[in-house]
Amino acid sequence: MKSLILALTACATCTVGTAQARAMCADRDKVVASLSDRYSERHLASGLQSAFGLMEIWVSESDRTWTILLTQPDGQTCVMASGTHWLEQNVMPVAGEPA
Numbered sequence: 001m002k003s004l005i006l007a008l009t010a011c012a013t014c015t016v017g018t019a020q021a022r023a024m025c026a027d028r029d030k031v032v033a034s035l036s037d038r039y040s041e042r043h044l045a046s047g048l049q050s051a052f053g054l055m056e057i058w059v060s061e062s063d064r065t066w067t068i069l070l071t072q073p074d075g076q077t078c079v080m081a082s083g084t085h086w087l088e089q090n091v092m093p094v095a096g097e098p099a
Helices: 002-012 018-023 028-039
Strands: 025-027 042-048 054-059 066-071 076-083
Touching: 025 028, 028 066, 028 076
Parallel strands: none
Antiparallel strands: 025 076, 042 054, 054 066, 066 076
16 A cells, blocks of 8 residues: 555646646546546556645556556646556555555
């Protein structure tokens, strides 16, 4: 879980040029439908990214693709990162940290 939090934090600091950001953003329903229909990805995890929105990880176990989304309060969703060779691991919690 700690590594997932670190990954989300790192992606929250990613920046994209204005023109590129517009090309990678759309209404959440359209983005989610595309991830599900075209890439067979499913929702794996999510967390709030302060007041700016909801960060989500979508993965396809069969194709091993992954996508990180940031959904803003107005419903606009942007693809923050995506890739291949997703490997889900069970991480043992550190002593004293909540699981």
